[in-house]
Amino acid sequence: DAKTTQPNSMESNEEEPVHLPCNHSTISGTDYIHWYRQLPSQGPEYVIHGLTSNVNNRMASLAIAEDRKSSTLILHRATLRDAAVYYCILRPFGFGNQGGKLIFGQGTELSVKP
Amino acid sequence: GAVVSQHPSRVICKSGTSVKIECRSLDFQATTMFWYRQFPKKSLMLMATSNEGSKATYEQGVEKDKFLINHASLTLSTLTVTSAHPEDSSFYICSARFHLLGQGAGGYTFGSGTRLTVV
Numbered sequence: 326d327a328k329t330t331q332p333n334s335m336e337s338n339e340e341e342p343v344h345l346p347c348n349h350s351t352i353s354g355t356d357y358i359h360w361y362r363q364l365p366s367q368g369p370e371y372v373i374h375g376l377t378s379n380v381n382n383r384m385a386s387l388a389i390a391e392d393r394k395s396s397t398l399i400l401h402r403a404t405l406r407d408a409a410v411y412y413c414i415l416r417p418f419g420f421g422n423q424g425g426k427l428i429f430g431q432g433t434e435l436s437v438k439p
Numbered sequence: 440g441a442v443v444s445q446h447p448s449r450v451i452c453k454s455g456t457s458v459k460i461e462c463r464s465l466d467f468q469a470t471t472m473f474w475y476r477q478f479p480k481k482s483l484m485l486m487a488t489s490n491e492g493s494k495a496t497y498e499q500g501v502e503k504d505k506f507l508i509n510h511a512s513l514t515l516s517t518l519t520v521t522s523a524h525p526e527d528s529s530f531y532i533c534s535a536r537f538h539l540l541g542q543g544a545g546g547y548t549f550g551s552g553t554r555l556t557v558v
Contacts, residue, residue, distance in 0.1 A: 368532045368549030425471065425536055427547050429483040
């Protein structure tokens with residue numbers, strides 16, 4: 326499985342933007358970049374995903390480097406409810422030979438200060 | 440859409456007993472479901488993949504006789520922890536795969552998790 330590298334933790338102030346980085350230097354051409362987050366004592370929830378172009382949705386934006394070896398999840402205005410562990414995961418197109426398994430790394434624990 | 444309901448949310452059981460955790464897809468058919476466990480302050484660890492109507496595929500190191508998975512219908516998968524012991528205490532999470540129309544990559548939705556405590 327292609328691996329991702331994320332900082333263990335990050336801090337942010339409420340109402341400020343947050344940029345969560347992810348390195349995936351061994352990404353293949355058919356890997357999608359997915360972001361999930363997990364609030365305390367809950368299952369993960371989908372945040373955003375992309376392939377090559379930058380993506381925006383109501384939760385966040387995803388900026389993908391031109392060489393696709395890194396990406397950044399952007400929360401435009403952090404709120405206290407955004408405090409969670411954020412996971413950057415590579416998933417092959419068509420589920421690949423791993424049967425579509427979603428393998429989680431360690432993620433980044435984001436804390437938001439009021 | 441694409442909601443997965445997981446029950447129970449919490450369970451406490453005595454050592455040696457068995458516990459069943461259910462995972463239901465509410466508004467879609469889930470041909471494939473995944474089961475994870477998570478220890479405090481750790482990431483999710485994939486235990487097994489279950490496909491409707493066939494045997495589950497377990498990850499290396501996961502005891503299939505201890506963690507029985509049944510995926511008898513397109514909307515229900517169950518995980519039974521048999522002869523539970525305190526070291527089985529953990530947070531168990533199910534996930535189902537669904538198709539994102541026109542996007543070539545499927546999405547995954549997760550249950551809310553089950554906190555198992557074995558005493």
